[in-house]
Amino acid sequence: MYKFLCYYSFILLLVCCQSQKTAHLGGIALSFDDRFVKEWIQLKPLLNKYNAKVTFYITQPDSLSEEEVQILHELRKDGHEIGCHGAMHVRSMYYIWDNSLEKYMENEIFHALRTMKKQGFLPKTFAHPGGSQTWYSDRELLKHFSLLRDVSMKYRNILGFDYIHNVENMEEIYHQRNHQQKVNALLIDVSAKLTIEDIRKGLQRASKEGSVMMLFGHKPLTKTTQNTHEYGFDVQFLEQILAESAKLNLKTYTMQEL
Template identity: 25%
Template structure:
């Protein structure tokens, strides 16, 4: 995603989404999904070593045309072998250019100019690409910008059969979601600590970690991970696909 997208996303996700009451998890822990969008270099350099140090599994929503996919493919293959999820983020990160703060959206990748069929085709093509990397046939999807329509037509419903879950769509009111940027470690910890006791799933969507766009610092990211590691009696940190598969069995 181009850096000019940062203002729009920061405004959209400046405040956490509200949660509905659905009761606690069976084991009385709150699931925490740490996910990382756009296949950024700082994720390979900083986020993955920090996660692996503490044994946490996360989800990385990959853009096949990202520079790191061209230059560091073997490292992404290693990420999958380490037990992290490589999730679908479509081929080219298309978003609706008509929404506020979307001047960064190119005509070529403007969902308002797409057909529904094209939007679906690009998402499913990304699945083929990801299968070639990790050999997996099941994964989850995070829609770029959380847009769900192409030229005014919904394309998400037709994709549900192809994914275990779609982030921001398939949480059934049981979750909160935040994409932090330029925040402190304490702010990250406070967000997790202060969710309603009825929340079953906390989604934290990172982009850059110590670099790239919509970034949080390496120290802030590490402080959150250390807090979660010190409170495993309260939080179950796992990849989004694993969490959704566990919740489906409850």
Template identity: 30%
Template sequence: MKLHTSFFYVWLFLLTVTMVQCRKDSTKPLGPGILLTVDKPVDTWYYLKDFLKENNVKLTFYIEMYQDLQDTSKVKMKALMADGHEMAHHTSTHPHSDDYVKQYGIDAYMKKEIFAMTDSMKKDGFNPVTYAYPFGDCTTELDTRLLEHFNSLRKVLGTYMNKRIADMDQVYFRYGDIKLFYGIGIDVRYNRSLDEVFEALEKAKNSRQTVSLYCHYLSVDGKPHEGSDSHILEDDFKKIILKAKELGLRFYTASEVSRKKY
């Protein structure tokens, strides 16, 4: 009987330690970092594959319209994923989600925009576990439903906000286990200067937080993508990366900030 009692107390002790450790892990500060997400396919970004790898940069690509991608794009996705980049979910047709649900219902949205693309990606060896709302359009109902299938959801702050990034507390976070978070765009169209972005990175360092930024296409040699201003210049992007490294910021993926352990 004494032996059984001893085993019970040992088991109870180990259980308590495990629970405390799990609690500590879930609230463990991420440390100063940067979460860079891309809302377009990987093709224009593959050009920077070597640069990203050399600088230990990890991006999260929110993939849209996967069913329309060529095999060459999927090969690039796998090569980037092997370097530590994340392939995430951005819907099958990139609709305004709130309008879609109002017109067709949330079940239709989940079936066509979410499950169909997830199944296609999984068949090709991808496993999207994080999600970004197209246009940032979202509802509480969608949040609840999507979090049944994804570890985190990214929303966006309105580009009209008359604030500098460093003053947008919503795009900064300190702890792991993030389920809902915001990003702010740094494409050319958003008129964010390098000085403003550098200031945002410095705040991340000084406050020991992670800042969430997003962009779309990469403009190589200063050429806009198909006449679109939804792009970031290659030189500017590289300067942002090198500044983040200079400040000692860690590059996180969306999956990493939605996990409990780091």
């Protein structure tokens, strides 16, 4: 009987360890902000090529055309998430200072949610416009969203001083599967000055430790447009990111799946 119990316990331990290992495979979570709907749909062949599921954070939903709403439904049907990015795209900290938390919630959040509900969307996650947030606004937001996404950048200029981070050491952009509800994603726009080597090191970390590397951008840009409009990411760079992720067998996640 004792030998049987020892054998049973050993098998159970192996199963638990294997289950834990399976549940913590590394991954990547991509999200795209604002209202570049007609440009986002052009990414469909690329996303399908790598079986990538991403999150589109919509701002000012009341200004979407019927065509754009239908495109978003098409993207959702493909397995992508439609998230909330606010009704006015205001920086919460400054708006609350000038007005109030109550007005912020009503004008920026509830108005957006009501509009999106009428359009057929029920967003579960929220991306802070401009990465602006406070603990007390987050406390209110988490009553209505399961996850809040903030912004991280490799380069930052603060009071005239440049700060450069090593991407693989930016703890906040790696989701550790610990039910964290406030997260950061790394900006991949052209202006962020990221290299594919930065991304490769980050993805290798995610693969090694079983975390999810979170990245985001805005408007998809081609070589002919990015010289005049840097508020977006190079589509070729996005494909490099997806290719590197595929090499490491990383799963892609929507933000809601985190």
